[in-house]
Amino acid sequence: MTIASLIASPSELTDTASSKCAIVLMTRIRLARNLAGNPFPGWAREAQRETVFEACRDALGASAQMKKGLNVAVSELSDLEKQILVERHLISRELSGAKAGAGVFISKDQTLSVMINEEDHLRIQVLRAGFQLKKTWNAINELDSALEEALDYAFSPTLGYLTACPTNLGTGMRASAMMHLPALVISNQMEKVVRAVNQLGMVVRGLFGEGSDASGSIFQISNQTTLGESEEEIIKRLGSVLNSIVEHEQNARAKLMESDAAKIFDKIGRAYGILQHSHMLSSGEAMNLLSLLRLGIDLGLFPDDSRSVIDRLFIEAQPGHVQQTSKTDLESNQRDSLRAERLRAEFAAFAKPNFTINSHN
Amino acid sequence: MASPLKCDLCPKTATVHLTQIVNNKIHKVDLCEACAQAKGVTDPSGFSLSDLLLKASLNPEAATDAMRCEHCGFTQNDFKKHGRFGCPHCYETFNSMVEPMLDNMHKGTNHTGKVPQKALDRKSLHDRLSALEGNLDQAIKAERYEDAARFRDEINQVKQAVGQKLTR
Ligand SMILES: [Zn+2]
Ligand SMILES: [Zn+2]
Numbered sequence: 267m268t269i270a271s272l273i274a275s276p277s278e279l280t281d282t283a284s285s286k287c288a289i290v291l292m293t294r295i296r297l298a299r300n301l302a303g304n305p306f307p308g309w310a311r312e313a314q315r316e317t318v319f320e321a322c323r324d325a326l327g328a329s330a331q332m333k334k335g336l337n338v339a340v341s342e343l344s345d346l347e348k349q350i351l352v353e354r355h356l357i358s359r360e361l362s363g364a365k366a367g368a369g370v371f372i373s374k375d376q377t378l379s380v381m382i383n384e385e386d387h388l389r390i391q392v393l394r395a396g397f398q399l400k401k402t403w404n405a406i407n408e409l410d411s412a413l414e415e416a417l418d419y420a421f422s423p424t425l426g427y428l429t430a431c432p433t434n435l436g437t438g439m440r441a442s443a444m445m446h447l448p449a450l451v452i453s454n455q456m457e458k459v460v461r462a463v464n465q466l467g468m469v470v471r472g473l474f475g476e477g478s479d480a481s482g483s484i485f486q487i488s489n490q491t492t493l494g495e496s497e498e499e500i501i502k503r504l505g506s507v508l509n510s511i512v513e514h515e516q517n518a519r520a521k522l523m524e525s526d527a528a529k530i531f532d533k534i535g536r537a538y539g540i541l542q543h544s545h546m547l548s549s550g551e552a553m554n555l556l557s558l559l560r561l562g563i564d565l566g567l568f569p570d571d572s573r574s575v576i577d578r579l580f581i582e583a584q585p586g587h588v589q590q591t592s593k594t595d596l597e598s599n600q601r602d603s604l605r606a607e608r609l610r611a612e613f614a615a616f617a618k619p620n621f622t623i624n625s626h627n
Numbered sequence: 628m629a630s631p632l633k634c635d636l637c638p639k640t641a642t643v644h645l646t647q648i649v650n651n652k653i654h655k656v657d658l659c660e661a662c663a664q665a666k667g668v669t670d671p672s673g674f675s676l677s678d679l680l681l682k683a684s685l686n687p688e689a690a691t692d693a694m695r696c697e698h699c700g701f702t703q704n705d706f707k708k709h710g711r712f713g714c715p716h717c718y719e720t721f722n723s724m725v726e727p728m729l730d731n732m733h734k735g736t737n738h739t740g741k742v743p744q745k746a747l748d749r750k751s752l753h754d755r756l757s758a759l760e761g762n763l764d765q766a767i768k769a770e771r772y773e774d775a776a777r778f779r780d781e782i783n784q785v786k787q788a789v790g791q792k793l794t795r
Contacts, residue, residue: 431710494735499739
């Protein structure tokens with residue numbers, strides 16, 4: 267598979283409607299792994315990184331999960347291709363700036379990606395649309411066990427999987443969920459939620475932007491610690507934190523609809539109008555408008571099956587994806603104009619909001 | 628009014644403030660805009676607060692070069708500079724430095740999760756094999772032929788087990 271065909275083909279995040287749990291957009295788990303007896307990528311010489319790269323490449327190439335996937339060295343990727351992979355959550359920014367001997371394997375459906383020679387020799391990642399911690403863990407556990415057939419992982423009985431940074435020791439696992447929390451943002455409760463979640467040993471970050479001002483009201487919640495608990499315990503703890511955030515968001519929505527339905531309807535109606543008629547849209551503004559429409563879908567103002575359109579646009583409205591649709595290099599204001607044009611086309615045929623619904627569902 | 632907070636990583640004024648509670652201890656990090664960007668605070672996949680805390684608490688001047696990893700040449704000073712280790716073996720070399728750090732950083736100090744059983748089995752079989760081969764050599768040199776025959780049988784058994792592990 268080539269990078270061009272990967273970018274063009276349907277993927278888990280851009281083509282799966284996550285209506286089962288509207289509030290959790292995506293679940294993601296990553297494992298940090300290193301090969302025994304080899305210096306970590308940041309300290310290794312180029313030849314040593316190449317040796318590790320070859321060993322990992324062979325093991326991944328032989329795994330059933332990566333059959334027909336993309337396998338590419340970072341040096342073979344253009345800046346735009348790297349940016350698109352970052353926007354799709356398939357590689358990290360750190361990898362896109364990596365030195366020689368770094369690369370990535372991506373499965374055909376774009377649910378699995380394995381970065382080689384990022385901060386650790388291997389960063390294995392599985393992502394799924396919606397709230398699917400157990401399935402995601404089972405998939406990554408299976409891939410990890412398959413790789414272990416061929417690779418000798420650096421492991422200590424007391425410290426667990428040995429990683430370049432001591433903050434990843436133990437399970438080497440970071441489990442996370444991307445959540446859409448517009449009602450908590452509108453009702454100014456995000457700071458309180460962030461504080462409560464931190465106390466439970468989990469980390470909250472805005473996906474686009476910082477803290478409670480995150481554009482698009484999208485947040486990522488993940489475990490802070492990796493040593494001293496099993497993977498299952500961490501996942502169980504994260505799952506219950508996520509469930510309670512979902513509940514808080516639902517309560518906040520119900521309260522807003524009770525006290526201030528007109529204000530919410532006004533925001534959603536205006537967002538709809540701007541998406542249909544604007545001629546300049548920055549990616550931050552686009553995220554916020556799309557977020558309001560997604561809230562409208564959850565409230566029943568738009569058909570349920572239009573949620574997947576919004577989820578796809580959350581990714582395709584980002585700068586790299588917009589640039590990719592143009593043959594020439596764009597300045598940022600040209601990109602904003604092209605973004606608005608694309609969104610006008612997408613929303614020309616989008617169902618009109620139905621504000622006559624019962625607001626208590 | 629109190630003077631503005633300084634960035635934990637450079638001399639500029641901090642505008643991004645992060646607080647986190649790990650193991651009932653409050654940790655605070657203050658960063659300037661540029662360092663927050665550089666450290667990927669806005670990047671969903673590349674940011675770890677405890678990692679920042681670690682770096683902020685390290686003081687390169689106070690470090691000594693007393694310890695050096697025999698496998699990769701990494702020194703204590705290098706760790707204070709990078710906040711990362713050089714190789715897996717460094718965790719043994721710098722054990723005395725790692726242990727107190729983990730207390731603040733993690734839920735516990737002992738791994739209770741997944742174990743790479745296949746890799747460990749493979750390693751213990753290889754260790755057993757080289758031990759038996761050593762025994763065999765000694766037995767032959769000392770002309771203890773009965774022992775040598777026994778070691779040879781055991782070696783064959785282990786080799787068979789290794790072969791199974793590798794072809795499975
Ligand atoms: Zn700074
Ligand atoms: Zn070392």
